[in-house]
Amino acid sequence: xxxxxxxxxxxxxxxxxxxxxxxxxxxxxxxxxxxxxxxxxxxxxxxxxxxxxxxxxxxxxxxxxxxxxxxxxxxxxxxxxxxxxxxxxxxxxxxxxxxxxxxxxxxxxxxxxxxxxxxxxxxxxxxxxxxxxxxxxxxxxxxxxxxxxxxxxxxxxxxxxxxxxxxxxxxxxxxxxxxxxxxxxxxxxxxxxxxxxxxxxxxxxxxxxxxxxxxxxxxxxxxxxxxxxxxxxxxxxxxxxxxxxxxxxxxxxxxxxxxxxxxxxxxxxxxxxxxxxxxxxxxxxxxxxxxxxxxxxxxxxxxxxxxxxxxxxxxxxxxxxxxxxxxxxxxxxxxxxxxxxxxxxxxxxxxxxxxxxxxxxxxxxxxxxxxxxxxxxxxxxxxxxxxxxxxxxxxxxxxxxxxxxxxxxxxxxxxxxxxxxxxxxxxxxxxxxxxxxxxxxxxxxxxxxxxxxxxxxxxxxxxxxxxxxxxxxxxxxxxxxxxxxxxxxxxxxxxxxxxxxxxxxxxxxxxxxxxxxxxxxxxxxxxxxxx
Amino acid sequence: xxxxxxxxxxxxxxxxxxxxxxxxxxxxxxxxxxxxxxxxxxxxxxxxxxxxxxxxxxxxxxxxxxxxxxxxxxxxxxxxxxxxx
Numbered sequence: 223x224x225x226x227x228x229x230x231x232x233x234x235x236x237x238x239x240x241x242x243x244x245x246x247x248x249x250x251x252x253x254x255x256x257x258x259x260x261x262x263x264x265x266x267x268x269x270x271x272x273x274x275x276x277x278x279x280x281x282x283x284x285x286x287x288x289x290x291x292x293x294x295x296x297x298x299x300x301x302x303x304x305x306x307x308x309x310x311x312x313x314x315x316x317x318x319x320x321x322x323x324x325x326x327x328x329x330x331x332x333x334x335x336x337x338x339x340x341x342x343x344x345x346x347x348x349x350x351x352x353x354x355x356x357x358x359x360x361x362x363x364x365x366x367x368x369x370x371x372x373x374x375x376x377x378x379x380x381x382x383x384x385x386x387x388x389x390x391x392x393x394x395x396x397x398x399x400x401x402x403x404x405x406x407x408x409x410x411x412x413x414x415x416x417x418x419x420x421x422x423x424x425x426x427x428x429x430x431x432x433x434x435x436x437x438x439x440x441x442x443x444x445x446x447x448x449x450x451x452x453x454x455x456x457x458x459x460x461x462x463x464x465x466x467x468x469x470x471x472x473x474x475x476x477x478x479x480x481x482x483x484x485x486x487x488x489x490x491x492x493x494x495x496x497x498x499x500x501x502x503x504x505x506x507x508x509x510x511x512x513x514x515x516x517x518x519x520x521x522x523x524x525x526x527x528x529x530x531x532x533x534x535x536x537x538x539x540x541x542x543x544x545x546x547x548x549x550x551x552x553x554x555x556x557x558x559x560x561x562x563x564x565x566x567x568x569x570x571x572x573x574x575x576x577x578x579x580x581x582x583x584x585x586x587x588x589x590x591x592x593x594x595x596x597x598x599x600x601x602x603x604x605x606x607x608x609x610x611x612x613x614x615x616x617x618x619x620x621x622x623x624x625x626x627x628x629x630x631x632x633x634x635x636x637x638x639x640x641x642x643x644x645x646x647x648x649x650x651x652x653x654x655x656x657x658x659x660x661x662x663x664x665x666x667x668x669x670x671x672x673x674x675x676x677x678x679x680x681x682x683x684x685x686x687x688x689x690x691x692x693x694x695x696x697x698x699x700x701x702x703x704x705x706x707x708x709x710x711x712x713x714x715x716x717x718x719x720x721x722x723x724x725x726x727x728x729x730x731x732x733x734x735x736x737x738x739x740x741x742x743x744x745x746x747x748x749x750x751x752x753x
Numbered sequence: 754x755x756x757x758x759x760x761x762x763x764x765x766x767x768x769x770x771x772x773x774x775x776x777x778x779x780x781x782x783x784x785x786x787x788x789x790x791x792x793x794x795x796x797x798x799x800x801x802x803x804x805x806x807x808x809x810x811x812x813x814x815x816x817x818x819x820x821x822x823x824x825x826x827x828x829x830x831x832x833x834x835x836x837x838x
Binding site for chain 2: 308464465466467468469470471472491494498499500655687706709710712713718719721723
């Protein structure tokens with residue numbers, strides 16, 4: 223099965239077992255060891271009953287062992303389900319129940335929060351504790367399930383493991399914000415991912431000499447390039463240590479010192495390195511390819527960046543989690559003016575369709591919604607066939623020819639030269655620091671608070687982080703609640719990046735003449751106040 | 754808990770406006786904020802802005818480094834050092 227993602231590591235190990243695969247915090251893991259340890263973990267999963275088609279969660283800080291774990295899970299024929307390590311336990315519990323995890327890789331200090339999550343959950347078979355390096359370490363007991371210390375993997379044989387998976391099996395499930403309040407599990411197959419990662423490795427000419435940065439967390443799809451395109455080239459991946467990840471100055475210094483040659487990150491993180499991280503003080507001569515995705519890059523900062531490393535290639539990638547990357551644009555010279563650089567044209571494995579509301583093609587120059595069909599398009603949302611049917615629809619590509627296409631919700635326009643421009647969203651999804659956020663999910667959570675009568679969450683545009691989130695709340699008559707209490711209420715179940723930074727109380731929400739909440743008035747109000 | 758006024762102000766801000774978590778009532782001045790991933794990039798920016806406004810100082814970007822945000826005491830030490838300049 224040569225298109226399976228873990229084959230990339232097996233092949234890199236065969237070519238050069240001693241080449242560094244992962245380097246982090248002064249430690250490195252070579253391809254031979256990564257291959258061997260992921261084989262050991264696949265055997266451990268199998269011996270505890272994990273089978274082809276199962277799901278296994280990852281809920282732990284980024285580390286070389288987390289990389290071993292995700293390859294081992296895929297080798298065992300299961301899909302890995304990475305959960306934000308900073309997410310509160312109820313979010314893990316939701317995901318674990320939603321996709322029926324059969325196993326979990328975590329750290330021992332997190333175990334105390336998990337009894338309720340897994341008690342009596344049929345498919346759950348065992349937990350692995352990646353921080354317990356001692357083979358004889360006493361692993362915590364969670365809900366009466368077997369607990370395996372990472373050190374115990376050493377007892378398993380490390381030779382080649384015959385993976386029971388096929389290319390169209392699920393490789394991973396990534397959970398994204400859902401507008402109705404429930405996160406959605408985006409299902410991606412090995413083939414979905416390989417078409418992108420192989421194309422990217424070739425297009426950006428990755429070689430064993432490349433040193434590839436990894437800033438994206440593993441629950442964010444930017445990480446698939448860092449993990450899999452890097453492995454395809456036999457290059458080394460350099461994950462940012464969790465200790466320094468939140469400090470732009472520390473990240474900029476580390477990447478310059480480590481002479482990383484390929485960076486793939488969100489514009490927000492690059493802008494913070496420019497504005498607060500002293501990026502201009504460092505030698506960036508090793509930087510060969512800088513790729514950005516996930517949100518619009520303000521031109522003034524892109525120009526600054528291109529001046530700092532004038533010899534590097536600059537590339538804008540576009541694509542929702544549901545399609546991974548599907549269009550691309552190479553920025554050949556610093557952009558003039560303020561019009562953002564295009565999202566470009568379809569990658570060779572996909573087709574981009576610009577359609578009107580009746581699903582008819584929009585002529586060049588007109589505004590339409592972007593639909594994507596092709597090999598990188600997801601298999602659907604886990605356990606949500608109705609939601610999948612709304613997003614993946616049969617479209618007539620040519621007379622009498624139909625294929626499923628993904629409806630992105632993004633409004634675009636095709637320029638005369640064939641490049642697509644991103645114009646905005648047609649719903650209430652926003653980007654904040656590169657993360658995709660459904661305002662409705664935050665509203666649902668806030669509305670569940672007993673003191674809240676009405677609530678609207680708006681995005682306040684911001685130069686550095688794209689948007690800041692603000693909740694406008696009307697409380698029930700006589701109810702007492704503070705902004706802090708409402709933020710705590712959000713933080714108890716939502717990831718940190720979805721907790722509104724600003725909170726305002728109003729006696730009533732502004733309405734349009736038709737009686738709908740006037741979101742535009744709220745956003746304008748906020749903008750004036752901030753400026 | 755024996756805290757200087759600066760340490761107490763920083764600690765209260767972190768608990769109420771950054772962690773949104775009253776369970777951290779026992780947060781000690783030397784407890785590591787970074788080891789558990791309690792601070793993300795937005796939290797750091799908020800904390801810097803708070804310190805600048807509260808203490809009337811300007812914290813240089815090059816001082817916004819892990820060592821200076823390791824604990825409540827480390828942040829207070831940074832504030833005192835910048836204030837003393």
